[in-house]
Amino acid sequence: MKLLPAFFALGLLGWGLAADEAAVSPTNFGIQDGSVPEDPREAGRGGQFMDFPTWPVSKELPNDVFVFARLRYNSESWGWGRRRGGKWTTDYPDADLNFSYRLQQLTSLQVSPKGAVVDINAEQMRHYPFIYMIEPGHISLTDDDAKTMREYMLNGGFIMVDDFWGEEEWDTFYLALKQIFPDREPIELPLEHEIFHMVFPLKVKPQIPSVGFAMAGRSQGITAERPDAQTAHYRAIFDDQKRIVMMICHNTDLGDGWEEEGTDPWYFREFSEKYAYPLGINIIFYALTH
Secondary structure, three states: OOOOOOOOOOOEOOOOOOOOOOOOOOOOOOOOOOOOOOOHHHOOHHHOOOOOOOOOOOOOOOOOOEOOEEEEOOEOOOEOOOOOOOHHHOOOOHHHHHHHHHHHHHEOOOEOOOOEEEEOOHHHHOOOOEEEEEOHHHEOOOHHHHHHHHHHHHOOOEEEEEOOOHHHHHHHHHHHHHHHOOOOOOEEOOOOOHHHOOOOOOOOOOOOOOHHHHHHOHHHOOOOOOOOOOOOEEEEEEOOOOOEEEEEEEOOOHHHHHHOOOOOHHHHHHHHHHHHHHHHHHHHHHHHHO
């Protein structure tokens, strides 16, 4: 398997990340979780077309755009959920569409207004240099799944893992990780690693809670969603050329920072604007330039 080439223009258009003032206004394009249409923008209640943002892509090179791709996987005890349910649907499609909108708005990267959902299938995955995987704390892989994911990453692909919390979910994910890479171990990334500074220089490795947990813990400054998840971990799997092929965001939830950016102005300023979007953009730029 070989990834198809991707051509893109990289560059920052500008976003002042002031702590006391939102540089862009939060939006609210949201629909209910768990509805997984062929076109995510057509998933409104009663089948109504939702007012998600859209924008034109290049007429000369309509296929040379970045597409935010989400991985559909099996969750043990949660069911496959090809159309509804399953952990892989968390924050879908709002997070994907909001992030694509901000990526198009804030950088010179050409981005598709439509995302993609891909199965663990070599032919599907090879079209996307970046794939997002969410809530893998109950993931269940076959040996063929593990082989497909390993070959995808070692042939140039990049997987971002996000939004799973605590030691039990880590242990389940780690078993799947060892299926994928029996001879590689996840390494905790120091704040000095370039992925935290690709576009936006971060001064901390942030813990981003879901909007509900953030609002509940606001007065006490609590961001951990579980007692055994006090510290956010950003770990990576490297290939033999020292390229990150998998970024593992544990005890943090970038996806909710994207999905829920329009829910509350304080949440937007403190988590979406400060951390979820900057770090997400950094990860994308690392994936597309390494």
